[in-house]
Amino acid sequence: MTEEIIIAGFGGQGVLSLGKILCYSAIMQNQEVSWMPSYGPEMRGGTANVTVILSDERISSPVLKSFDTAIILNQQSMDKFVNEIKPGGTLLYDPNGITRHPERKDINIYKIQGAALATEMGNPQTFNMIIMGGFLKVKPIVLLENVKKGLEKSLPERHHKLIPLNIEAIQKGIENVETVLAL
Amino acid sequence: MGDIRLMKGNEVIAEAAIRCGCDGYFGYPITPQSEVMETLMIRRPELETGMVVVQAESEVAAINMVYGGASCGKKVMTSSSSPGISLKAEGITYLAGAELPALIVNVVRGGPGLGTIQPAQSDYFQAVKGGGHGDYKLIVLAPASVQEMNDFVELSFDLAFKYLNPALILTDGVIGQMMEKVELSEFKPRWTEEEIIAKSGTWATTGKTADRERNISTSLDLDSAKQEIFNHKLQAKYRAMQENEVRFEKINCDDADYLFVAYGSSARICQKAIEIARKKGIKVGLLRPITLFPYPIKQIQEMLGQVKGILSVEMSAGQMVEDVRLAVNGKVPVEHYGRYGGIIPTPDEVVEALEQNFLGE
Numbered sequence: 060m061t062e063e064i065i066i067a068g069f070g071g072q073g074v075l076s077l078g079k080i081l082c083y084s085a086i087m088q089n090q091e092v093s094w095m096p097s098y099g100p101e102m103r104g105g106t107a108n109v110t111v112i113l114s115d116e117r118i119s120s121p122v123l124k125s126f127d128t129a130i131i132l133n134q135q136s137m138d139k140f141v142n143e144i145k146p147g148g149t150l151l152y153d154p155n156g157i158t159r160h161p162e163r164k165d166i167n168i169y170k171i172q173g174a175a176l177a178t179e180m181g182n183p184q185t186f187n188m189i190i191m192g193g194f195l196k197v198k199p200i201v202l203l204e205n206v207k208k209g210l211e212k213s214l215p216e217r218h219h220k221l222i223p224l225n226i227e228a229i230q231k232g233i234e235n236v237e238t239v240l241a242l
Numbered sequence: 243m244g245d246i247r248l249m250k251g252n253e254v255i256a257e258a259a260i261r262c263g264c265d266g267y268f269g270y271p272i273t274p275q276s277e278v279m280e281t282l283m284i285r286r287p288e289l290e291t292g293m294v295v296v297q298a299e300s301e302v303a304a305i306n307m308v309y310g311g312a313s314c315g316k317k318v319m320t321s322s323s324s325p326g327i328s329l330k331a332e333g334i335t336y337l338a339g340a341e342l343p344a345l346i347v348n349v350v351r352g353g354p355g356l357g358t359i360q361p362a363q364s365d366y367f368q369a370v371k372g373g374g375h376g377d378y379k380l381i382v383l384a385p386a387s388v389q390e391m392n393d394f395v396e397l398s399f400d401l402a403f404k405y406l407n408p409a410l411i412l413t414d415g416v417i418g419q420m421m422e423k424v425e426l427s428e429f430k431p432r433w434t435e436e437e438i439i440a441k442s443g444t445w446a447t448t449g450k451t452a453d454r455e456r457n458i459s460t461s462l463d464l465d466s467a468k469q470e471i472f473n474h475k476l477q478a479k480y481r482a483m484q485e486n487e488v489r490f491e492k493i494n495c496d497d498a499d500y501l502f503v504a505y506g507s508s509a510r511i512c513q514k515a516i517e518i519a520r521k522k523g524i525k526v527g528l529l530r531p532i533t534l535f536p537y538p539i540k541q542i543q544e545m546l547g548q549v550k551g552i553l554s555v556e557m558s559a560g561q562m563v564e565d566v567r568l569a570v571n572g573k574v575p576v577e578h579y580g581r582y583g584g585i586i587p588t589p590d591e592v593v594e595a596l597e598q599n600f601l602g603e
Contacts, residue, residue: 092423093422098359119511119517120589122416122588124589
């Protein structure tokens, strides 16, 4: 199994840390991982994206042009990456702020109201873990228990008290994915 | 299983330095390698192993601090990215001229000039052919994974002390910025003065006993006859490196009709290109030089009876391809494919270049 994922959105949405937690979770189930961020003059409000690869085998290129799954969290990223999803692949996106919705018919498309749900939870910082939940629902390649372990590994100990809240956010994500198009 | 972490290549350089008993790091920040010193500053190894970490006032100061530390027989290092390495070039040739062991890490970005902060491999010539003046060579190692960023720190120091010559890790913004699973090395104590003498002799400006002359660490000798003899000695050392220290990896070469030659992050991209090409029925393999000096000349030559064409893939306008051509010496066609200025080639592009050059498509 090799899963090639792009996660893209605004800086500050937790795009990079979502990727990092996903990687740690896969390490917990003995998989190989790579995490390649876009780096540069990005900052809060600018765009941020990370290519994450999870695999049972040694990973070749950490830099890719096409992806099995795209997790898209703003319009710029939608415009940039929607056509880079492999036919038969999967798009998971948050419709918040999206005006040009995906029109492809050859990929699975799922929506998750991440921003709205985070507001509902009263904590905007849970946003990326709600998205994580959405991903786990549509691509159950990482076990939830390994995500819990991954959170423990990737968060500094002083933040471990926040793990239950993060798990709650993941649950919320799992329960709130809407199918737009399933092949 | 050892200490498994998910870390950036740059962070691993710092952690590996602490763990292998490095005595001192002297640096100056520059993207995309700033995490090396950031990690060291956060880790505060001076409290743990006694390793000194100094943010110098400039790159020139940092490399000369390295010269000072190395003269004292200490395991010292610096890191930077392309424009910073140019500033350090004078200090690097002085290190080579004074036969001092040290580790320099170049996390390459696109140039020339200030260029861009995105990854490139356009410092190959600078690393392998010179950069500074004079007939000197660095031992140049090119990691292709975060794990190798860990492994090559200690290896570089071992080789630097074995040959009393500076070693350089030539990597780029991809390997520096990416995170992968890494098994960190065990902690090793810093060498004592006695251990350094036992390993590499009494060349350092320290540990003088009553029965020997003072050591002076210098690259200056105005007597040309002596300077030529000294140059002979250096050349003999470089020949010994070529004889003993070539490192490389072959991937999918056994049945290959065509060959990629690529190092570092380009080698990773070529591995994906191999997967794509083989699905199309094109039998292509990869020879990945791990040491760029000494270069795997013989290993390329051994492939010549077998392959019909070689594509050298680099994130440059064509630098390493010259060494491939020297090794091949006209026996099979050698072409170059590269993107530069901070653009990373995609695996599909690499396959397309292979097809265009050798398969008439």
